[in-house]
Amino acid sequence: MVKTYRLENLSCTSCAAKFEKNVRELPEIRNVNLNFGASKLTVDGNVSIEALEKAGAFDHIRVYPEKEKVKQVPFYQRRQTIETAFSLLLLIAGIIVSFQAGETHPWSIALFGGSMAIGGYHMFWTGLKNLSTFQFDMKTLMTIAIIGAVIIGEWREGAVVVFLFAVSEALESFSMNKARQSIRSLMDLAPARALIQRDGELAEMDTEDIRIGDILLVKPGQKIAMDGTVLRGQSAVNQAAITGESIPAVKTVGDEVFAGTMNDEGALEVTVTKRVEDTTIAKIIHLVEEAQAEKAPTQKFIDQFAKYYTPAIIAIAFLVALVPGFITGNWELWVYQGLAVLVVGCPCALVVSTPVAIVTAIGNAARQGVLIKGGVHLEETGRINAVAFDKTGTLTKGYPEVTDVLVQGTVSKEELLKLAASVEAMSQHPLARAITKEAAGVYASENFNSITGKGAYADVNEETISVGSLTWAEEKGLHIPEKARKLQKSGKSVTAVFSETTLLGIIAVADAIRTESPSIIQKLKAMGINQTIMLTGDHPATAKAIAAEIGVTDVRAGLMPEDKLSAIKGLQQQYGRVAMVGDGINDAPALAASNIGIAMGGAGTDAALETADIALMADDLEKLPYTIRLSRKTLRIIKENIVFALGLKILALLLIIPGWLTLWIAIFADMGATLLVVLNALRLVKVQK
Incomplete structure (x- = not known):
């Protein structure tokens, strides 16, 4: 039986790996999957929570059922923080006594020993167990170093190192919890209970018990608990949690609503269309957590590097202790230097440098309405050289709109549209709907007729009004203005409105360009992405006219x-890494073939969520530059973190040459590197649209 659990106190990647190994070794366990980024454990087998917590007892890992809300303990109340505070008090007391009576005085040793015991007994216990099985992780290295310091009489140094290590552990735990906060905030969006009408009766029930077809009652100011469609009522719904849109969307009968969104104004009755585990917010949480578990290429390299790095550090430490000791005979100095090498060589900062950045960036993107499905896609987006766009529904709105109205004679623009709409109200043609939507209203019409290939006519206000092609108007002997021809050449559908003897005006309809499209192309160019390509099934004249207006550099x-697929492959050969932006359905082959497939409108669209590497949940192109900027900053921060982690350690190790490396300098280098990389990664929280 497969079960999923939430974990608390999981802040170290090496501890996570050890916990997973311990769980895997439990009886009746068939498979284990530990997601460090999301702090989540999935187990296939028969196991109790007590057994799982016992497997993680070495690091006080707490286990909760997936549905149960994990209790958040304030930083100042955490066990690590309290133990570190007591360790500091004993350390200060020991230093005061040692200045008065000497470091080897029994009271000094007792106070330093107490400080080490309180601040580091978990580390010692784990380190000694690891040492007995030849598992050389960070705690093993620290345990050897502290025992060595005690043997050579460096009680004060040992106590300082233990205290600083405890501080490092507490701050690392706090920082990882901060990085995971975005996931927790998503999980808390949808209410756990809701008011349901079923079989004519009202009842408040858990969302797990709500069935498809139930009627959900949502009062003003309440959060919507389930995905569904509006059955009765009208309201403005704030969908920022799902789509990142700041302006509430007006919802009326038949409109789709999402769990976790806020009903601002009116009361709504919603027909539930999905079970709680299938809601859009549930899918987003699942995909974001899976994305945080997927290792980026840099992280895979670091993990592989760490396997060889730790044994190499142990070998170097022994060489530093033995070789100069044999040569100089000053064993105490060089054994001390070797112990300091063990401390400074802890790989913690290096190992955590990449995952903390990936977790933070993907969580930030999710809050902004951008779903990035893994660290590999995050890194790849930061390296793209060209962006290809589908036209319809991506650079354009995806439906026809009236773009130009040319009036002839004395009729006004409003009157022309009203006359045309009075005829077209009886037609189902998409262009007719665009005209009807634009008009302020319609007149009563009679004797409607349509002529295939030409248009339609009807009697309006006791006069026959025709709406149709320019050719049909010319057949009637009417003169077509040159501007109408230019509109037609620009790729727009141009319609003439005329009576029996008079041309009343021209209406041009087109798939309107999104207002933000030109500025998006400019932003991409400003970011150094100079190659923007439109891929469309439209006529070349229409495509070129729209491309010129938007500013894309190439049109296909x-x-x-299948031609879009070939085009993407050609662009990859020409420019290298190429991203494709489309709707996630008819662009599926091109999205799959591109280095990064970006789907528009992921909210409520299963195809977009499944097909693409990245989904822009609000159907908002403005999120594209933000996503590329976030990816590039993540790449930069990962590189900075690796330099920080290795650079500080190398600088500390160079102090061996003159014999200046001390245990407290070593722990400062290790702790400093860890805190630097974590705090540097948390800068990604501030990247905004």
């Missing part, structure tokens, strides 16, 4: 889905 028109 008249393409079938």
